[in-house]
Amino acid sequence: MHNTIIIGSGPAGWTAAIYAARADLKPMVFEGYEPGGQLMTTTEVENFPGFEHGIQGPDLMSVMRKQAKRFETEIISAMVDSVKQIDGGFEVVSKGQTYQSKTVILSTGATARRLGLESEKALYGNGVSACATCDGFFFKGKNVIIVGGGDSAMEEATFLTRFAEKVFIVHRREEFRASKIMQERVKANSKIELILNSEVIEILGVDVGHVTGVKLRNTVSGETSEMNIDGVFASIGHEPNVALVKGLVDLDEKGYVKTIPGTSQTNIKGLFACGDVQDSRYRQAITAAGSGCMAALDVEKFLAGHE
Amino acid sequence: MAHIFTEANFQAEVLSSPVPVLVDFWAEWCGPCRVLGPIIEEIASEVDESKLKIGKVNVDQNAHLSTEHRVLSIPTMLIFKGGQEVGKIVGSMPKEELLAKLAPYLA
Numbered sequence: 522m523h524n525t526i527i528i529g530s531g532p533a534g535w536t537a538a539i540y541a542a543r544a545d546l547k548p549m550v551f552e553g554y555e556p557g558g559q560l561m562t563t564t565e566v567e568n569f570p571g572f573e574h575g576i577q578g579p580d581l582m583s584v585m586r587k588q589a590k591r592f593e594t595e596i597i598s599a600m601v602d603s604v605k606q607i608d609g610g611f612e613v614v615s616k617g618q619t620y621q622s623k624t625v626i627l628s629t630g631a632t633a634r635r636l637g638l639e640s641e642k643a644l645y646g647n648g649v650s651a652c653a654t655c656d657g658f659f660f661k662g663k664n665v666i667i668v669g670g671g672d673s674a675m676e677e678a679t680f681l682t683r684f685a686e687k688v689f690i691v692h693r694r695e696e697f698r699a700s701k702i703m704q705e706r707v708k709a710n711s712k713i714e715l716i717l718n719s720e721v722i723e724i725l726g727v728d729v730g731h732v733t734g735v736k737l738r739n740t741v742s743g744e745t746s747e748m749n750i751d752g753v754f755a756s757i758g759h760e761p762n763v764a765l766v767k768g769l770v771d772l773d774e775k776g777y778v779k780t781i782p783g784t785s786q787t788n789i790k791g792l793f794a795c796g797d798v799q800d801s802r803y804r805q806a807i808t809a810a811g812s813g814c815m816a817a818l819d820v821e822k823f824l825a826g827h828e
Numbered sequence: 829m830a831h832i833f834t835e836a837n838f839q840a841e842v843l844s845s846p847v848p849v850l851v852d853f854w855a856e857w858c859g860p861c862r863v864l865g866p867i868i869e870e871i872a873s874e875v876d877e878s879k880l881k882i883g884k885v886n887v888d889q890n891a892h893l894s895t896e897h898r899v900l901s902i903p904t905m906l907i908f909k910g911g912q913e914v915g916k917i918v919g920s921m922p923k924e925e926l927l928a929k930l931a932p933y934l935a
Contacts, residue, residue: 554921554922556863557859561859561860562859577857578859579859583862599922646900646904647900650901652859652860655857655901658902659894659899659900
C-alpha cells in the first residue's frame with residue numbers, strides 16, 4: 522500500500538509531492554488530463570516569489586515537476602478515474618489499474634468555465650479559444666470578443682490587443698468585478714471597446730466551419746443583435762474539479778471541497794485537499810503551493826499517528 | 829524523431845507524401861503544446877513510418893502555413909492524405925487518447 526497518492530499536478534500537487542518525498546513517503550502523483558494545470562496557459566508569472574524577473578507559467582511548472590522528481594516521486598501521466606474508501610485507506614483506479622494508498626491528496630484544481638453553447642463546442646479550435654495566450658497569435662489584425670468582467674478578462678483583453686485590431690469585452694452587467702487598476706488599464710486602451718449589459722447567446726459560423734460572428738442579447742432590454750467577429754474568448758471564472766470526489770467528501774456552498782479551516786483535512790479521514798479545488802477565495806499559484814505544503818505535512822502527521 | 833516541416837519542405841514532405849502525415853502545429857510560448865510535444869515525439873518513435881509519418885510545424889517560423897491551413901488554435905494536429913486535409917485534432921491530450929484517434933491510420 523502506498524503512503525500517499527497525489528491527484529493533480531499544478532503548484533499544489535507538486536509542492537505536496539516535494540514535501541512528501543522529502544519526508545521519505547515516496548508519493549505517487551497522477552498528472553491528469555492537463556499536466557501542470559492552469560499555469561500552463563499563462564505567460565509571465567510576475568508574482569511568484571523567488572523569480573525576480575518573472576517566469577513563464579509553463580517553465581515554472583516544469584521546474585516544480587523536476588524538483589518533485591529529484592526526490593523520488595513516482596509520476597504517472599494519466600487521469601484518475603475513481604477514488605473510493607477501503608479498509609485502512611483508499612483505492613484509486615486509473616486506466617483499469619488499481620492502486621491502494623493510506624492517504625490521498627486531492628489537488629485537481631479548477632477548470633475555466635465555458636459559455637456552454639452548442640455553437641461554442643462546434644467551433645472550438647476554429648475561432649473559439651480556451652487559451653488567449655496560446656491562440657491570440659492567430660488573430661493578428663482581426664477582431665475578437667472576450668466575454669467576462671473580472672481581472673483575468675481584463676488581463677486577457679489587454680494581452681489580445683498585442684495581436685488583434687480590436688478587442689470587444691462583452692459583459693453581462695453594467696459594472697466590472699475587476700480591480701480598479703485593471704479596469705483603468707482597459708479603459709485607457711484604444712484597441713479595447715466595451716459592450717456592457719450584453720451576453721453572447723450564439724456563435725455564428727458553424728455552417729462555414731469557422732467563427733464569423735456572434736449573436737448578442739441585451740440583458741436589460743432583451744433585444745438581440747448580431748455582430749461580425751473573427752474570434753471568441755471566454756474568461757468567465759472557474760469551476761473546481763470535484764467530479765472525482767462528489768458524494769465522497771463534503772463540498773462548501775460554492776461547490777469547492779470543504780477543509781477544516783487552517784488545515785487541508787476534509788471530512789474524510791486520510792483524504793486531504795489543497796490548491797484551487799478547495800480555494801474559491803485566493804486562487805494564486807503561491808497560495809496553492811502553500812496549501813500543498815500543508816497537505817503533505819498533514820499527511821505526514823496523520824501517518825505517524827497511525828503507525 | 830518527429831520530422832520538422834517548414835514552408836520550404838511542406839509540399840514535398842507533407843502534401844506529396846505517399847503515406848498519411850500527422851502535422852503538429854505548435855509554438856514555444858504555448859503551454860499545452862509543450863505538454864503535447866514529448867507525446868508526439870514518443871508516438872513518432874513508435875509508429876511504423878510506412879503507415880503514418882509524423883512531424884511538427886513551428887507556427888512562429890511558418891505563420892504562412894497556419895494561415896493557409898486555418899489553424900486558429902494550438903496545439904492543432906492536422907492529418908493529410910494524398911495532399912488533402914482529412915482530419916483535425918485540437919488541443920493537448922494524453923498519449924492513449926491521441927493514439928485512439930490515430931488508430932484508423934495505424935491499422
